[in-house]
Amino acid sequence: MAEPKNKYDRQLRIWGEQGQAALEKASICLLNCGPTGSEALKNLVLGGIGSVTIVDEFKVEMNDLGNNFLVDASSVGQSRAKCVCTFLQELNDAVKAKFIQESPERLLETNPSFFSQFTLIIATQLLEDSILKLDKICREGNVMLVIARSYGLTGIVRISVKEHTVIESKHEHFVEDLRFHNPWPELKQFAESIDLNVVDPVIHKHIPYAVILIKLVEKWKEMHDGHLPLTRKEKDEFKHLIKSLMLDIDEDNYKEAIRASFKVCPEGIGSDLSQILEDGSAEVDFGSSDFWVMVAALKEFIANEGEGEFPLEGSIPDMTSSTEYYVNLQKIYQAKAEVDFLAVEQRVRSILKRIGRDSDAISRADIKTFCRNSRKLAVRRYRSIEDEFKSPATLELQKNLNDEEYSYTFGFYVLLRAVDRFAANYNRFPGLFDRRVQYSLKSSEVADDVHRLNSIAVGILNNLGFKAKTLYEDLVSEMCRFGGAELHAVAAFVGGIASQEVIKLITKQFVPVSGTFIFDGIEHKSQVLPI
């Protein structure tokens, strides 16, 4: 009982000891420690990430005091990497925090192998050109990459990883696999041992709904040539059948049975899951990852012992019942889950042997976790940044362009790329002038920048395969107004999102975002665009 009070208690409730251990093993490198990067790292350091290394070439200037919490007035003139590192270390002494005062761009040129020592790189405020180079290096070195950028009232978060596989996706809305339609012998026997027509009203109202449903599905099938209640009409009739057995309208177990009656028809597997089963990677060889070896075993199990079913998860939901009935039911489900697990384990071992690996290479615990989550597996694959730029997902993007509700996000996606091209051409961001200018919408300098930015953006649009002649003009003008500003609130939002995705990638729990997240700070209608 007397476990120590733990400062990680509230997050352990989310990702458990295993997730925490993965975080504590990870080493993260942050490129540029402006507010976006500093905030992303702050969240990870608080959570107890293993080590962080900050790469940043700048000295702290006055404007850092206006948007970055990890510097203070005494930092001005000192290395920004050093100051941020010092304040980060204060947050959690369990984390190893280091810094390198160097420009990420130069490091990309002079020492590309530097990046391969890390688990994951968070690249913030990098321009297009550097991101392309970094992505190549990371992919070659098998280092995960998360890109984050804040710009005025917009921002972007994009993951670049060849393949990310998730066993513990922690789907929330998931119907348990309870097999009411197809009980195995032990479950069937248990249900048969209970009489629904029992006279004692106390016993009657404590028969768990699982038993009620198993018995009534059986009865239904007898009356309907072995078919399940599939149509709406049949489902209603089935509910009436349940209701007809109630002794009293207040019997909770029968009410629960009516509410759960939809569970008698198996859900069928989703398209994501069937794609995983059919994925080429499930044809395993020596180089296959543990995940795909287990998927291969899963396929064999379904085709053989499983008789078309996935391994049973073994847990049952809470339901009105006598303690005795409930505990027995629980034991029956757990026993079946154990049998299924042993069958999958045997298949994993023989596959490992067949592909020339040690047959014990995957632990029992891992196989068990896999079995318990086998209907919730997820795989994410991210195209390289180069591919995204060269052959954009035009068809999917087109849908977003026409979505009135989200008109700003697609515009921002194009404009975020356009400002980088602008910077490459003019050596400054649009709306940032090298001499004093009265910023008015009518001034020729501002109008010129809006015009230039628009032309660049239209060029990008055309490359994406859109025939548009112009973008939403007000948005282009806003982009010039932003003048490359990194606002703290936007940086904290974008950095927060980036840190969240880093946690998912490292713990291998929950499902990372599939596309490019575009932050719309004007209407807060952020959106994920397909890559």
Next chain:
Amino acid sequence: MAAEAATTSIDEGLNEDGGRWKDLDKLILRPGTIVGDNFEPGPELKENLMKMVRVLVVGAGGLGCELLKDLALSGFLNLEVIDMDTIDVSNLNRQFLFRFGDVGKPKAEVAAKCVMERISGVNIVPHFCRIEDKDISFFDNFHIIVLGLDSIEARSYINAVACSYLEYDSDGNPSDGIKPMVDGGTEGFKGHARVIIPGLTPCFECNIWLFPPQVKFPLCTLAETPRTAAHCIEYAHLIKWGEALKRAELFGISGVTYSLTQGVVKNIVPAIASTNAIVSAACALEALKIMTDCSKTMSNYLMYNGTEGIHSKMTAFDRDKDCLVCGPGILIELDISVTLSKFIDLLGEHPKLLLSKPSITHRGNNLYMQAPPVLEEMTRSNLNLLLFDLIGKIPKDIIHATGTTSINGKRTSCLRKLRVIFKGTAEDVTDMDTMGAVYRFVDKDNPEFWGYPVPKF
């Protein structure tokens, strides 16, 4: 149009602040094309934001810490923060203004001190107490209230306070005293941020159904037919500490651990730094937009879920026209002969109020206060006086009552706005029953995906 005409110098680095607010300046000094209706960029706006605007941050926990930082770095240099809690070890994974050495100290005080030390020029006044302990006039000082709370009751209370500043003209249109609120909440990877502009957008009470009731197990289940570890723990909590484990063994139930015990008993909500950061940032940005009009304000409820991918959904909820809190108030018709004491009894009997032990104020004057004892004594003599005389013989006016009422069997502090009309003194009233039900049932179709589900074990 006003924005079009404005011209502003952007001489970054030449400002008196040494270019410190160079980034923020882009938004508040420069004219824009997608901005609020009353946006007037320029040094005056900046001066207002930094020197005049006073913000109240309610809560100095996971959200509160982030909010203080985000607001200060968004140019709000005059802040006050109120929180009744002290620092616990389990706060340290996200409440980044606190260190091990601070455990046991008041959150509000440590948070204020830490942010003031780090960000020069910001002034934060801490209040280590319950919000209900503050006199209503305390809230007069603030232009905007930002909420970082985990309690529905506290939200409800502060919402009523903010809405009490709202006045309606004789046509029932909101006219004066609008006190905007921004509210954030998180649980695990989920959260929400919303903007409440009383009288214009729905208040907390208008959409109370968004918050499902908390899980409670029936006592008979706990005592006679426990089935899960949570049942055993809840039972042990009710009956006797430390008995959970024994009871679980008796029934052959596994899974009773210390961490689960804490979770069930204290209804602990899982919390991580990233979600707090995301939700607070959204709230701070909206506060900046509301106070400066530098961009559009969100409309009006952002639901966030980062469990699977990143989902953020903006919903423009509608006001409940009959809302007890942000509506024109509950109409109460009285005889001139009603004493204050009789009036207080009436509030206890009124089926839609059921207010017990209410304190009564009229236009900031205390008519009768239940506490503290000094005030009670001072106002006691009013009880036998006629209410009509006490409010200056005005035929109809607004009166505020603060007391407790029972919501879902739980005693809750609340503040109610009452429209009092004296019979035979003013034009006759026809709309005797203008309010709808206070608490509605939870919308079953509202996907739990966005809401705050009951704790899972």
